[in-house]
Amino acid sequence: MTESEVAGARERHEELDKGALLDAYRTMRTIRDFEERLHTEFATGEIPGFVHLYAGEEAIAAGFMAHLDGDDYVASTHRGHGHSIAKGCDVKGMMFEIYGKDAGICRGKGGSMHIADLDKGMLGANGIVGGGPPLVCGVGLSAKVRGTDQVAVSFTGDGGANQGTVFESMNLASAWDLPVIFVIENNGYAEATAQAFSSKGIDIAKRADGFSMPGVVVDGHDFFAVHEAAGEAIRRARQGGGPSLIECKVNRYYGHFEGDAQTYRGENEVENVRKEKDCLMLFRQRVTSAGLLDEAELDKIDEEVKNLIDEAVREAKEAPEPSPENLTTDVYVSY
Amino acid sequence: MTESEVAGARERHEELDKGALLDAYRTMRTIRDFEERLHTEFATGEIPGFVHLYAGEEAIAAGFMAHLDGDDYVASTHRGHGHSIAKGCDVKGMMFEIYGKDAGICRGKGGSMHIADLDKGMLGANGIVGGGPPLVCGVGLSAKVRGTDQVAVSFTGDGGANQGTVFESMNLASAWDLPVIFVIENNGYAEATAQAFSSKGIDIAKRADGFSMPGVVVDGHDFFAVHEAAGEAIRRARQGGGPSLIECKVNRYYGHFEGDAQTYRGENEVENVRKEKDCLMLFRQRVTSAGLLDEAELDKIDEEVKNLIDEAVREAKEAPEPSPENLTTDVYVSY
Amino acid sequence: MSRKSYMQAINEALAQEMERDPTVVVFGEDNVGGTGSPGEIDAWGGVMGVTKGLYGKFPNQILDTPISESAFIGAAAGAACSGLRPVAELMFVDFMGVCFDQIFNQAAKFRYMFGGKARTPMVIRTMYGAGIRAASQHSQALYPIFTHIPGLKVVIPSNPYDAKGLLIASIRDDDPVIFFENKVLYAIEGEVPDEPYTIPLGEAEIVREGEDVTIVAIGRMVSMAEQAAASLADDGIEVEIVDPRTLSPLDEDTIYESVENTGRLVVVDEAYPRCSMASDISALVAQNCFEHLKAAPKMVTAPHTPPPFSGSLEDLYVPDPEKVANAVRETVGQGVAS
Amino acid sequence: MSRKSYMQAINEALAQEMERDPTVVVFGEDNVGGTGSPGEIDAWGGVMGVTKGLYGKFPNQILDTPISESAFIGAAAGAACSGLRPVAELMFVDFMGVCFDQIFNQAAKFRYMFGGKARTPMVIRTMYGAGIRAASQHSQALYPIFTHIPGLKVVIPSNPYDAKGLLIASIRDDDPVIFFENKVLYAIEGEVPDEPYTIPLGEAEIVREGEDVTIVAIGRMVSMAEQAAASLADDGIEVEIVDPRTLSPLDEDTIYESVENTGRLVVVDEAYPRCSMASDISALVAQNCFEHLKAAPKMVTAPHTPPPFSGSLEDLYVPDPEKVANAVRETVGQGVAS
Ligand SMILES: Cc1ncc(C[n+]2csc(CCOP(=O)(O)OP(=O)(O)O)c2C)c(N)n1
Ligand SMILES: Cc1ncc(C[n+]2csc(CCOP(=O)(O)OP(=O)(O)O)c2C)c(N)n1
Ligand SMILES: [Mg+2]
Numbered sequence A, B: 001m002t003e004s005e006v007a008g009a010r011e012r013h014e015e016l017d018k019g020a021l022l023d024a025y026r027t028m029r030t031i032r033d034f035e036e037r038l039h040t041e042f043a044t045g046e047i048p049g050f051v052h053l054y055a056g057e058e059a060i061a062a063g064f065m066a067h068l069d070g071d072d073y074v075a076s077t078h079r080g081h082g083h084s085i086a087k088g089c090d091v092k093g094m095m096f097e098i099y100g101k102d103a104g105i106c107r108g109k110g111g112s113m114h115i116a117d118l119d120k121g122m123l124g125a126n127g128i129v130g131g132g133p134p135l136v137c138g139v140g141l142s143a144k145v146r147g148t149d150q151v152a153v154s155f156t157g158d159g160g161a162n163q164g165t166v167f168e169s170m171n172l173a174s175a176w177d178l179p180v181i182f183v184i185e186n187n188g189y190a191e192a193t194a195q196a197f198s199s200k201g202i203d204i205a206k207r208a209d210g211f212s213m214p215g216v217v218v219d220g221h222d223f224f225a226v227h228e229a230a231g232e233a234i235r236r237a238r239q240g241g242g243p244s245l246i247e248c249k250v251n252r253y254y255g256h257f258e259g260d261a262q263t264y265r266g267e268n269e270v271e272n273v274r275k276e277k278d279c280l281m282l283f284r285q286r287v288t289s290a291g292l293l294d295e296a297e298l299d300k301i302d303e304e305v306k307n308l309i310d311e312a313v314r315e316a317k318e319a320p321e322p323s324p325e326n327l328t329t330d331v332y333v334s335y
Numbered sequence C, D: 001m002s003r004k005s006y007m008q009a010i011n012e013a014l015a016q017e018m019e020r021d022p023t024v025v026v027f028g029e030d031n032v033g034g035t036g037s038p039g040e041i042d043a044w045g046g047v048m049g050v051t052k053g054l055y056g057k058f059p060n061q062i063l064d065t066p067i068s069e070s071a072f073i074g075a076a077a078g079a080a081c082s083g084l085r086p087v088a089e090l091m092f093v094d095f096m097g098v099c100f101d102q103i104f105n106q107a108a109k110f111r112y113m114f115g116g117k118a119r120t121p122m123v124i125r126t127m128y129g130a131g132i133r134a135a136s137q138h139s140q141a142l143y144p145i146f147t148h149i150p151g152l153k154v155v156i157p158s159n160p161y162d163a164k165g166l167l168i169a170s171i172r173d174d175d176p177v178i179f180f181e182n183k184v185l186y187a188i189e190g191e192v193p194d195e196p197y198t199i200p201l202g203e204a205e206i207v208r209e210g211e212d213v214t215i216v217a218i219g220r221m222v223s224m225a226e227q228a229a230a231s232l233a234d235d236g237i238e239v240e241i242v243d244p245r246t247l248s249p250l251d252e253d254t255i256y257e258s259v260e261n262t263g264r265l266v267v268v269d270e271a272y273p274r275c276s277m278a279s280d281i282s283a284l285v286a287q288n289c290f291e292h293l294k295a296a297p298k299m300v301t302a303p304h305t306p307p308p309f310s311g312s313l314e315d316l317y318v319p320d321p322e323k324v325a326n327a328v329r330e331t332v333g334q335g336v337a338s
């Protein structure tokens, strides 16, 4: 296991024992550092394309992935770095990819919006809002037909929750009784437009009723709350109990994408969340005050992660570009 | 007013006075005769294409259209004859259209699945399941921007209720606060597949909650129940109260389309409904027993309608085909 | 070997592949036909009956779907990435507009976007074409749109034998394949071997040999070309007919060889004319066989209008043997004498 | 007259048409940008800022939408049938797959299916093209798909002047128009009159006159052709550049006249090659100007692959002046001497 893999690794933990807590913290810290570093690097103009940061929402990815095995699947969104890291994608490979380099996890052909690794059960970030939910229905069907206990989880934003594909997928999962979990990451905005407008600020979880499936709302800043709700839904799905909808209320720390001036946001909105509800802060408080982990253990992870990200960025900048032949390879398996 | 127009005509009635009741009965009877006659004529092999009959569901079209003015709009489905007749489309023009004749309401170019008359506020039957709901959102927007009190009503089947466009439209109507009513005609089947499977047999009206709009279930065989629910929703929409969802539970008397052997249906299913819940029978019982109309008045309508349909079929059979030039006209206003 | 219809050939291909490989799973609206209904559970077999009878034999490998094409076509893509070989039915290709994203941005692009790591062995069976008075939204061809998209393979059998062999090849293929079934051809019969066999994707067939003019005809248009060829032969014009069988990949070599020999090209395509297969093949030939062309390539297509309902108009809409023969005569009359 | 960017030209066209006609209504995701948000309500103006500032002036004529393209594009169609002239924004044309039905089966077909009774005056503004490292799902061209569809008009301005004049003409047109904006061109400046004006749909422009070779170039490719022409002129090759400006209707006459004069054709199209504008125009020219062609028509397009992310690949992906010049040189070197 390379250092890079260690950082992205997670195992499925039945309970939140010490190993599980350390893994969860490492996952969240890796995502946070990855994203904050991208934020500063993007400002230098060296990172190409559209970059959507997950910072602030880490507890959701970590809370769900803690329950997943390597052969469980996840479908992500345009804001996919967090899900990818939490699902075990190679962190350096991701960084290389975002820099468009040949050693990238997608050979530099996908970029931030298409990070994927099917071998890790990561079905891809997705440039199409609402693109992922249909895919996880297919994974659920596959598990059912082949008689495995795999589950599949799709992530969608509050804005994406209004895309027709998402409704259809919930209904299909319900009709076919699939082991699928639909997660809505409600960060209050779709680009600049508020969820208060785009779906009247309702609890999106409420829509589960229309598909005969359980729907719950959890605090997406609270790893433990997410972990518990996720565990229940995933367990039910594995046991043949069918799909669920979980809405995580959360906040994004940066703009819709890098370069967004964010003048649509409230004053001090992010500052207040960072101060009061930051998922890393809450986690640290909880595990240290309960005596489950000590500060030194966490600091050590911080240090390791910092080194990993430094190294990833340094290497990514120096890594070679894809070679011209790659332009036309990998369109088909055979043609 | 030609006889043909009389049959299809309806006026908006604030209350169910005698004129309104006669109109409603005439509408339902015209639809029923139109459809039953198509059923027998189709069997002779003379009617081309796909023909989906509305027989059994007449109370829904009649109940809603009773509240609509000529400049209100309706978007229909593949099963569109009933909505078209109730919205005031020319009955003979429709019959000509179904026979593919030049005098058809769409010049023989549309056929059963595309009957439309924008001048009558009929936005079209639709060959695409879920095609109509987005359109009525546009009408609602138009009314709002232009400051009129027009409303728009879309009809969708229980199967169509699972098409993404329908959910999206409900949410858009809610976000934009549009004077739009979404009607679900739940006849228990989408082709051969049961609503019990395709959306777990839930009350589709329940889905309204997810869009912050009222949702109600009514008995689609009962003109008076439909009329009341429709009136409430339409009044609310006209007064700026926004959209509603109304699910009408109903039964179709014939196959999905003509030629369907219907072996997926329960034994005596239709026979029982015809005996116990037929909308024309229920209507007749109610108005006569309450002394609102007498049998003779209704019989007279039956007779007039019968003559109209006889004439329509006879003329349609003899009417000339579209001329070859028409193949390439009317694609654009200008090109 | 026995006589089977195009529909039976497809049904048999599905059955034999489901038998061979339990990960071949078939689904679509009413593909079982009757799920949840009080009567026969498999009362239908798709709207035209193509999948009829499969449920009885493979109850775990065939499913009905809600009317949610995006969800179930996307599910095919997801299933293909996770161990199945799904065959999803898009009832009429005209319905592609409600689910195209899952086809062209998801399934078609996974392999490229993911740097070669994906394999998406899925088939979308779909029905196309005019001729049954099904009007504007149930009669389109639309295969040019799919052919435009890199990452998709596009297959279009013109007869029962090809239907079976191409469908089996499509199911075994590791890329997403769009399989176009012509609704008028369903009832057409031909000799079809009982055992499974494959026809490689990307190989055209010379349906008729001739020296004077090359006709490339797509799907049902092959039979129009054959009828035209018979009447042209009476006039001493010998037509060579190429049936591409797959539109992507296109067997350019076979087409070019034929045109190099005949020097004349007519493409018969029932799709809309603009950015069509007719223009695609004409342009490829013009670019690659220019020095062999004795006359302008001709395109016989539907007009630039939606399909009309009325039979008297629809019959004029679709290319027919007469229009094909006229185009051939024009090309023979034109340019350098042969 | 003053210097304005392509983006400003579009914004100005929208503003002037909204001013002129209160039934012109603009909507799309974040078109106002900030509805319901606690900060500035019009913080954005579409993702690229094209509609920025319109809300302040026309608060009743511009709306944000949920991310529900089928619903709001369909709403444009319904609104167009009932008294408005909507201008809906499909943020990236790559998203057409979630809403194509409302475009191609609804709006495009109303008039025909309804026997000539419908009028559907709507515009869909959409952004296309590679060049900003936006990867496979945000960099496609896809206009050939829309050009394929009868009932749609397809407009594609190559410069700020045309953008304004064509958009105003599109808004005033009574048919559904798909208006393609190139994302790389947004920042390009040119002279644009302050007052409203129209450029008729269906009229090509000769961007540069020349005797040796006709280049038909689409959208941003016009500038690639111009750069190629400049370097070719140094070698004594005089290129004529035709900018169709609308792809449907296509001004075939202007193209044919040019080719009749030059005898040589190169089409430059940034779309995928199969069933593309390049093949469409090549085929039309081959069919209609055959006797004037001195050499094979050439097509310069993107390869048959999705757009790649990495800049070093994307720069190879899009046709560039060098590829255009090479194609021109090949066609000049080939066939009958000019
Ligand atoms: C089908 C489609 N429509 C629109 C977009 C453009 N777009 C990308 S992200 C985004 C906002 C998504 O908001 P949300 O779902 O809440 O996710 P968040 O960005 O907040 O994580 C939009 C409109 C898209 N990529 N795909
Ligand atoms: C998008 C789309 N998918 C599938 C079809 C084929 N189709 C036509 S009607 C129908 C069943 C519709 O069922 P429902 O909505 O319940 O209406 P009903 O026929 O019962 O009135 C189907 C699947 C279609 N026309 N359009
Ligand atoms: Mg959001």
Ligand SMILES: [Mg+2]
Pocket (backbone or CB within 6 Å): B157, B158, B159, B185, B186, B187, B188, B189, B190, B191
């Ligand atoms: Mg139904």
